[in-house]
Every structure is written in structure tokens, then in C-alpha cells.
Amino acid sequence: MALTQARTMPGTLELLPPDQIAFQRMLDIVRRNFERFGFLPIETPVMEFSDVLLTKQGGETERQVYFVQSTGALEKSTEGLPELALRFDLTVPLARYVAEHEHDLNFPFRRYQIQRVYRGERAQRGRFREFYQCDIDVIGKDTLSIRYDAEIPAVIYAVFRDLAIGPFTIWLNNRKLMRGFFESVGIGDPERQAHALREVDKLDKRGADYVRDTLTGEGFGLSAGAAKKILDFVQIRSHGHADALAKLDALGADNAAYVEGVAELKQTLELIRAFGVPETHYAINLSIARGLDYYTGTVYETTLNEHPQIGSICSGGRYDNLASNYTKSKLPGVGISIGATRLFWQLREAKLLGAAGNTVQVLVAQMDEALLPACLSLATQLRHAGIATEVVMESGKLGKQFKYADRAGIRFVVVLGPDEIAKGTIAVKDMRKQDQFEVHGADLVKTLRVELEQAQVMPA
Amino acid sequence: MALTQARTMPGTLELLPPDQIAFQRMLDIVRRNFERFGFLPIETPVMEFSDVLLTKQGGETERQVYFVQSTGALEKSTEGLPELALRFDLTVPLARYVAEHEHDLNFPFRRYQIQRVYRGERAQRGRFREFYQCDIDVIGKDTLSIRYDAEIPAVIYAVFRDLAIGPFTIWLNNRKLMRGFFESVGIGDPERQAHALREVDKLDKRGADYVRDTLTGEGFGLSAGAAKKILDFVQIRSHGHADALAKLDALGADNAAYVEGVAELKQTLELIRAFGVPETHYAINLSIARGLDYYTGTVYETTLNEHPQIGSICSGGRYDNLASNYTKSKLPGVGISIGATRLFWQLREAKLLGAAGNTVQVLVAQMDEALLPACLSLATQLRHAGIATEVVMESGKLGKQFKYADRAGIRFVVVLGPDEIAKGTIAVKDMRKQDQFEVHGADLVKTLRVELEQAQVMPA
Numbered sequence: 001m002a003l004t005q006a007r008t009m010p011g012t013l014e015l016l017p018p019d020q021i022a023f024q025r026m027l028d029i030v031r032r033n034f035e036r037f038g039f040l041p042i043e044t045p046v047m048e049f050s051d052v053l054l055t056k057q058g059g060e061t062e063r064q065v066y067f068v069q070s071t072g073a074l075e076k077s078t079e080g081l082p083e084l085a086l087r088f089d090l091t092v093p094l095a096r097y098v099a100e101h102e103h104d105l106n107f108p109f110r111r112y113q114i115q116r117v118y119r120g121e122r123a124q125r126g127r128f129r130e131f132y133q134c135d136i137d138v139i140g141k142d143t144l145s146i147r148y149d150a151e152i153p154a155v156i157y158a159v160f161r162d163l164a165i166g167p168f169t170i171w172l173n174n175r176k177l178m179r180g181f182f183e184s185v186g187i188g189d190p191e192r193q194a195h196a197l198r199e200v201d202k203l204d205k206r207g208a209d210y211v212r213d214t215l216t217g218e219g220f221g222l223s224a225g226a227a228k229k230i231l232d233f234v235q236i237r238s239h240g241h242a243d244a245l246a247k248l249d250a251l252g253a254d255n256a257a258y259v260e261g262v263a264e265l266k267q268t269l270e271l272i273r274a275f276g277v278p279e280t281h282y283a284i285n286l287s288i289a290r291g292l293d294y295y296t297g298t299v300y301e302t303t304l305n306e307h308p309q310i311g312s313i314c315s316g317g318r319y320d321n322l323a324s325n326y327t328k329s330k331l332p333g334v335g336i337s338i339g340a341t342r343l344f345w346q347l348r349e350a351k352l353l354g355a356a357g358n359t360v361q362v363l364v365a366q367m368d369e370a371l372l373p374a375c376l377s378l379a380t381q382l383r384h385a386g387i388a389t390e391v392v393m394e395s396g397k398l399g400k401q402f403k404y405a406d407r408a409g410i411r412f413v414v415v416l417g418p419d420e421i422a423k424g425t426i427a428v429k430d431m432r433k434q435d436q437f438e439v440h441g442a443d444l445v446k447t448l449r450v451e452l453e454q455a456q457v458m459p460a
Numbered sequence: 461m462a463l464t465q466a467r468t469m470p471g472t473l474e475l476l477p478p479d480q481i482a483f484q485r486m487l488d489i490v491r492r493n494f495e496r497f498g499f500l501p502i503e504t505p506v507m508e509f510s511d512v513l514l515t516k517q518g519g520e521t522e523r524q525v526y527f528v529q530s531t532g533a534l535e536k537s538t539e540g541l542p543e544l545a546l547r548f549d550l551t552v553p554l555a556r557y558v559a560e561h562e563h564d565l566n567f568p569f570r571r572y573q574i575q576r577v578y579r580g581e582r583a584q585r586g587r588f589r590e591f592y593q594c595d596i597d598v599i600g601k602d603t604l605s606i607r608y609d610a611e612i613p614a615v616i617y618a619v620f621r622d623l624a625i626g627p628f629t630i631w632l633n634n635r636k637l638m639r640g641f642f643e644s645v646g647i648g649d650p651e652r653q654a655h656a657l658r659e660v661d662k663l664d665k666r667g668a669d670y671v672r673d674t675l676t677g678e679g680f681g682l683s684a685g686a687a688k689k690i691l692d693f694v695q696i697r698s699h700g701h702a703d704a705l706a707k708l709d710a711l712g713a714d715n716a717a718y719v720e721g722v723a724e725l726k727q728t729l730e731l732i733r734a735f736g737v738p739e740t741h742y743a744i745n746l747s748i749a750r751g752l753d754y755y756t757g758t759v760y761e762t763t764l765n766e767h768p769q770i771g772s773i774c775s776g777g778r779y780d781n782l783a784s785n786y787t788k789s790k791l792p793g794v795g796i797s798i799g800a801t802r803l804f805w806q807l808r809e810a811k812l813l814g815a816a817g818n819t820v821q822v823l824v825a826q827m828d829e830a831l832l833p834a835c836l837s838l839a840t841q842l843r844h845a846g847i848a849t850e851v852v853m854e855s856g857k858l859g860k861q862f863k864y865a866d867r868a869g870i871r872f873v874v875v876l877g878p879d880e881i882a883k884g885t886i887a888v889k890d891m892r893k894q895d896q897f898e899v900h901g902a903d904l905v906k907t908l909r910v911e912l913e914q915a916q917v918m919p920a
Contacts (some may be wrong), residue, residue: 001736003787004511004785007560008560015503017571020500020501024501035819038823038850042475042480044479045472045474047590048469050470064530068528071527084469084526095466096467096468098467100467100472101476105476120530130506130507145853212470275839323466326464359476359495359498374733376614377735377736380736388499389496390499390570404566434857
């Protein structure tokens with residue numbers, strides 16, 4: 001029979017078990033912190049009705065959407081879009097969920113969602129068509145206190161502290177502040193603001209001269225003074241809490257939106273400090289804009305201090321109305337998203353991922369077939385104590401079994417031979433310390449637990 | 461603007477947070493036990509190339525498959541099947557995974573996989589188009605010891621013991637034993653065996669007389685004696701370990717397959733006992749056939765003793781060759797699958813699910829705006845100690861805050877008012893015990909931890 005070549009779709013990240021364990025640990029840390037902050041889990045179906053999913057977005061998103069059809073539907077439908085499509089983010093499904101279940105939810109509704117999303121992008125290195133997003137959002141009904149804007153960075157801080165991938169900075173800006181600033185330099189029109197921001201975005205790549213020339217050039221027509229103001233503004237970064245406040249005061253906000261934005265950002269900074277986020281880990285960055293047509297207040301990005309090339313690893317912000325396409329209720333919210341698949345891939349590329357070890361903690365070796373029942377019983381005892389245990393089911397050379405444990409990253413090999421049974425002891429080989437010792441049968445669980453707990457280094 | 465009606469596709473189980481928490485706990489228990497038995501995690505993309513996915517299965521499966529196309533592909537392709545499709549189980553992706561990564565895996569390869577699968581079934585109550593499967597498999601290279609067949613029921617036992625949904629029985633049979641038995645009554649042809657089994661499957665619904673008449677009728681033409689033997693055989697169930705062995709011995713196996721099947725089943729039973737599975741929880745049931753074209757040795761089903769109408773909640777078996785469509789290597793294996801979405805739905809329908817409580821353990825109330833920073837700092841302290849904590853961000857009536865905690869199933873409300881701050885204490889309301897007490901600030905974490913740990917009743 002001819003074989004079919006086993007292969008996966010490009011643009012997906014399928015992992016071997018050691019990497020899968022490391023990835024799973026990352027998701028577990030994210031989830032644990034989301035739960036610690038009182039966010040509630042939801043999951044939504046991977047498919048949504050196309051008309052529901054594509055209400056909001058324009059052509060760009062539509063070109064990237066995967067449509068889904070069962071065989072029957074494929075045969076029938078030739079006109080119009082297929083009925084179903086895969087979600088491309090977790091925000092539209094959240095909007096649909098909140099609108100659909102509005103009367104069954106408590107507001108402010110604090111939800112987390114860790115699921116995969118799909119985008120039919122051109123396949124290229126580091127771009128994924130299937131990837132995990134880890135989202136939190138707080139959704140208010142009619143209103144939502146600005147105080148929630150400060151809780152989000154506290155969650156970001158806890159997550160990335162626990163992930164222990166090096167120093168990071170949570171950057172904050174405020175869209176009202178930005179809008180007010182642009183008004184103050186004579187750019188009141190939102191379209192022109194967006195255009196200016198797109199030009200400013202080229203600062204890193206093209207340099208200040210290029211951007212200044214564009215802003216003062218024919219297409220834009222700003223005065224040299226206004227262009228300078230813009231360039232100075234977007235380059236403002238703070239170093240420490242007091243510096244952030246001082247730089248905000250020094251802006252000299254002179255219109256309503258500007259003043260309100262500055263006040264919101266200052267209040268948010270004060271509460272971030274009250275949440276116990278160290279001032280080394282948050283700062284203002286007045287160049288951050290994020291989705292211009294979506295966010296309306298605070299906006300966030302997060303970068304690794306030593307790996308700026310990775311870009312933002314966690315972004316989001318405040319929006320005025322989550323679900324205006326599905327409900328007349330006004331649902332303001334604030335939230336962030338971590339693109340976990342891309343993050344994992346980048347950390348691995350940058351060699352920032354430590355060895356995750358194996359989920360299996362103990363290998364019960366087998367020397368003698370007659371002792372298999374004793375080995376199985378020992379394994380049951382270990383598992384009952386919560387220790388992940390694999391049993392070698394076919395007797396073979398002990399050396400080969402040790403080698404297997406070593407390569408697989410299994411910490412302990414436990415050996416139960418006739419000698420040990422006669423003495424009531426168990427031989428333990430610690431593969432990490434390359435140390436061998438004997439314990440009394442009754443002490444095995446306790447001894448291994450102590451060693452395994454010491455090994456679980458939790459970042460402070 | 462016209463609103464789009466927010467709605468989900470029929471055949472999906474979208475849950476509100478309290479149910480989602482209960483479902484997540486179920487998956488966590490499954491995963492924890494899979495890991496304790498030394499199974500390694502993998503995840504595969506939800507989409508597979510259609511030619512890879514549909515290699516094995518015939519028309520029935522193809523009619524149930526969801527095909528996926530990006531917009532561009534939709535416009536182009538009019539002939540042939542779309543390039544991509546959603547997986548309909550986790551077995552075909554496992555076969556593809558093992559064949560694709562064969563040289564990077566250790567054999568026996570022990571993997572678990574907990575992901576959603578998709579079937580374009582006709583929507584009806586209790587049938588899902590999107591549902592979770594929780595699978596474990598052990599895959600050998602060339603050979604795989606029969607001993608692994610005994611480990612699977614030990615995992616099933618641990619999972620359902622921890623799920624604590626009532627007494628259950630793991631039923632075992634062996635396809636070789638069945639084949640041998642049918643040969644011994646003169647039905648050697650596999651097609652006729654399958655036909656006879658399909659008839660026997662109607663026993664519960666149509667009764668013994670109906671089945672006997674069919675087997676001895678024109679279409680089948682068995683002697684009355686042979687029909688009786690078949691009916692007696694498929695009704696064999698054991699009660700306890702010794703009874704299972706005795707009933708297997710009493711079969712009087714008289715051909716090679718029959719003898720081999722009996723020996724395999726006896727050996728499996730002995731090792732299941734060695735794994736510490738109580739004999740009240742496993743039994744032989746010679747009517748169990750499972751996928752006739754797939755399984756070749758041991759087969760499993762699991763039922764809830766008090767809810768037989770739910771049917772098998774965990775099934776699987778031994779197969780000779782996992783990935784013959786993708787590789788020339790011989791990859792025998794044994795595994796099971798738990799259909800978690802359907803199980804959860806059925807348990808909820810049967811009111812067998814206890815209240816899962818909330819993931820949030822403590823609500824920090826807010827009496828006075830000026831004290832917000834103190835409340836946030838207290839919450840940070842609790843979270844740092846691993847206690848899931850929500851903070852009321854806007855001051856309001858304390859009674860309303862208690863009511864919210866009560867309805868949301870949050871165990872403790874912590875109140876920090878001016879009086880408490882003056883005294884250095886914190887007021888705690890235990891919503892479950894309807895008890896209120898005061899603790900010193902320094903003792904809060906310890907006190908709550910003790911109470912919360914006591915509440916985590918772990919089934920033995």
C-alpha cells in the first residue's frame with residue numbers, strides 16, 4: 001500500500017514532548033496568575049457564525065479568515081460566504097459571549113480565556129496561522145472605574161515575574177492624552193492623527209530626520225515647530241515613578257482631552273504602585289498607540305529589557321464599548337492579550353527558555369520479572385503521594401534504564417531488587433546529582449517529596 | 461446601526477463561568493492522573509491536510525468532516541476536496557505525529573493529549589460537534605508488552621476515583637478471545653463474526669429471543685446449539701477477581717486464538733490487581749467488542765454502576781499497528797479515550813456534579829476610598845501566598861459586597877476599615893460557615909490557608 005506522507009500544515013507550532021512540557025508550564029503560570037487576580041475562566045467554540053464573526057472587521061481580516069464547511073454544505077453552497085469561520089482573536093468571541101449571556105453574568109465581568117486562534121496568513125518563519133492567546137478583560141456595564149486600568153499591569157507583572165524570562169518593562173500611555181496632544185499642535189482630525197502616528201512609527205527604522213521631513217513635507221504640511229514637538233513627545237520615556245509623574249506634569253496639557261488623559265495616567269501610575277509593582281517594572285512611553293480605532297484610554301505594551309527586538313510580549317488597553325455590534329448595552333472594558341505561541345517560539349529562538357525537565361519525576365526500574373508486582377505496587381504508592389512515576393515494564397539491563405531516565409530528564413530512578421526486598425529498603429539514584437542512596441521503604445515517599453519540592457524553585 | 465444577533469453554533473457546549481470552573485477541574489484531574497502515570501503531553505494542530513486526515517476512514521467519516529479554507533483558497537478551488545480539515549479524533553493525529561517525529565521519540569512512547577475534536581454531526585440534544593477528548597496511548601516500536609494493557613485500567617481507576625462521581629466498573633474483554641470463541645462455534649470468517657456481533661449488540665434492546673431467532677434464521681443459519689453458546693458467551697460478566705479467572709478457565713478454549721486471548725486476559729487481570737486497583741472496580745464482560753476493524757487484543761469500557769444509561773464513559777483497547785498509512789514501521793499500541801464534554805454534560809444532566817465553588821477564594825471588600833491602597837496591598841499579599849483574590853474596586857455598601865461574594869461562591873470576604881487599621885486587625889467573613897472573626901494582620905494568610913486547605917477534600 002502506498003504511504004501518505006505524514007506532515008503538518010506550515011504556520012503551526014507542533015512540539016516534541018520536552019518542549020510541550022515547557023510550553024504547558026508557561027500556560028500554567030499564566031493561568032495561575034490570572035486566577036489569583038480573580039479572573040474567571042471561559043472557553044468559546046473555535047467556530048463562530050461568519051456573520052457574527054465578521055460584523056466588525058473590514059476586508060483585511062476577512063482575507064485572513066479560515067472558513068469552515070461540512071461536506072454537505074460544501075456541495076450545496078456556491079454563493080456567499082460559508083456559514084462558519086474560525087475565530088481570529090478572543091476579543092470578538094468575548095463580545096459575542098458577553099452580549100449572548102449578558103443577563104447571566106456579574107458585572108464587572110472579569111474573564112480569562114486561554115485558547116488558540118486562527119489567521120490565514122502567508123506562512124513565514126515566526127508567523128503562526130494557529131496560535132494561543134491568553135487574554136484577560138474586565139467588562140463593566142455602563143461604566144468601569146479607571147482603577148481597573150491599574151490592576152492590569154499588576155497582573156502583567158505577576159505573570160512575567162513568575163515566567164522568569166528576565167527583566168521587563170510595562171509601558172503605559174493614554175489615548176486621550178495623545179489625542180489632546182495632537183489637538184494642541186493643531187492636528188484635530190482623527191485621520192490626520194492616525195497618519196502622523198504611522199509616520200512616527202517609522203522613527204526606529206528610518207530615523208528622526210526622515211520622519212521630520214515627512215511631517216513638514218507637502219503631504220502633511222506641519223510647521224517645523226509642530227514636527228519637533230511631535231518628535232519630542234513620542235520619545236518621552238520615564239525612569240522610575242517620580243520621573244513618570246514629573247514628565248506628565250511637564251507636558252503642559254492645555255485642552256480637555258489632554259488634561260483628562262494626563263490625570264488618568266497619573267492616577268493609574270499611583271495605583272500600580274499601590275498594587276506593589278516595583279517602579280523598575282513600569283514606565284510611561286508616549287509613542288505607544290495600539291489599535292487606533294479600538295482603544296480609547298490607557299494602552300499597554302510590555303518588552304523584555306534585554307531583548308527589545310522581540311517587541312511587545314503583552315499588549316492591550318481600555319476601550320469604550322465591547323459589543324456594540326451585538327447589544328445596545330454599553331460595555332466598557334480594559335484588557336490585555338499574551339500571544340503565547342509566538343512568545344514561546346521567540347524565547348526558544350533567543351535561548352531564554354531553561355530546560356523544563358520532565359513531568360515524570362520517578363522511573364521505577366525493573367531488574368527481575370518476578371518482582372514486577374512489587375514494582376507496580378511501589379509505583380502506585382508513589383503516584384498516590386502525587387509523584388509522577390513511570391514503570392519500566394520489561395526487564396532489561398539496568399544501565400540502559402538509567403540511560404533512558406537520564407536522556408528523558410527523569411530525576412530519580414528507583415530500584416527494587418531481591419537484595420533490597422530482603423532488607424526492606426529501596427535503592428534510589430538521583431540522576432541530577434549523580435548520587436545513589438538507600439532508604440527504608442517506609443521513608444521513600446517522604447525522602448523523594450523533600451528533594452522534589454526543593455527542586456521547584458519559585459521566583460520571588 | 462443594526463445589531464447582529466449574538467449566537468453560537470448548535471452542537472457546542474459553551475459554559476458560564478461556574479460550569480466552566482467545574483469542567484476545568486474535571487480536565488485538571490484527568491491531566492494530573494495522566495501525568496502521574498508518566499504520560500507525556502502533546503498537542504497537535506486542529507487542522508490536518510485532508511489527504512493525511514482521510515487516509516484511513518471511509519465515507520461515513522468523510523461526510524462528518526469539517527473542511528477548512530482561507531478566503532483565497534475558497535475563491536480558487538472548485539474541484540476536489542479542500543486542502544485542510546478539522547481533526548475528528550485524536551488517534552489519526554497521533555498516528556501522523558508518531559510517524560512524522562518517529563526518530564525523535566522514545567519508545568514505548570507514552571503520550572496524553574487533551575484537546576477538542578470536530579464532527580459535522582446532525583445537531584441533537586447531547587450530541588456535540590465540538591468536544592474534548594482526553595486520550596492516553598502507549599506506542600511500542602515493533603513490539604509492546606501485554607503488561608501495558610494492565611496499566612491502562614490502573615489509570616482509568618485513578619481518574620474516576622479522583623473525579624468522585626460514584627462507583628464505576630472497568631469492563632475488559634479481548635478480541636483474540638472473541639475471535640477464537642467464534643471460530644470454536646464455527647464462525648471463522650471475520651465478516652460473519654462482525655455480523656454476529658452486530659446482532660448480539662441488539663440483546664439489550666430486542667431481547668434474547670429476537671437475537672436467537674436471527675442467528676438461527678435464514679440469513680445466518682446457525683444451529684440452535686451454536687446460537688445458545690453465543691448468547692451464553694456474551695452474557696458472561698465477572699464479580700470479583702477470582703470469579704473472573706474462574707469464568708475464563710471455564711470457557712474451555714480450544715483453538716490457538718482462543719487460548720491466547722484467555723491467557724492475555726488472565727495476565728492482564730493479575731497485573732491490574734498488582735497495580736492496586738480494587739477488584740470491585742474491574743470485571744470481564746465478554747460482550748464488549750469496540751471498533752471491530754481497529755482493536756486486536758484487550759478492549760475496555762467503563763460504566764457508572766448507578767447510571768448504566770450513560771453508557772461507557774471511557775473506552776479503548778489494544779491495536780496492532782497505529783500508523784500503517786504513514787510509515788513502514790510497525791507501531792503496536794494500547795490506549796483509551798474519555799469524551800470529556802459529553803461526560804460533563806451527562807453528569808450535569810444526571811445532577812451528579814457537585815458545586816465546584818469559585819476559583820476566587822477571597823474578596824477584599826472596600827468601605828472607604830481612602831483605604832484603597834491598603835486594600836490593594838493586602839490583596840497583593842494574599843495573591844503572593846497563592847490565594848486567589850478579587851478586590852472590590854469601587855466603594856459601596858458592604859452588604860452588597862457580601863451578597864455578591866455569596867452569590868458568586870467566594871468563600872471569604874476580608875474587610876479592612878479604619879477601625880481595623882487602627883487596631884492592626886482584619887475582619888474576615890466566612891461565607892460558607894456564616895461566621896465572622898477578626899485576625900491580626902500578620903496572621904491573615906496563615907489563617908485563610910488553613911481553612912482553604914481543609915476545604916480541599918481529596919478523595920482517597
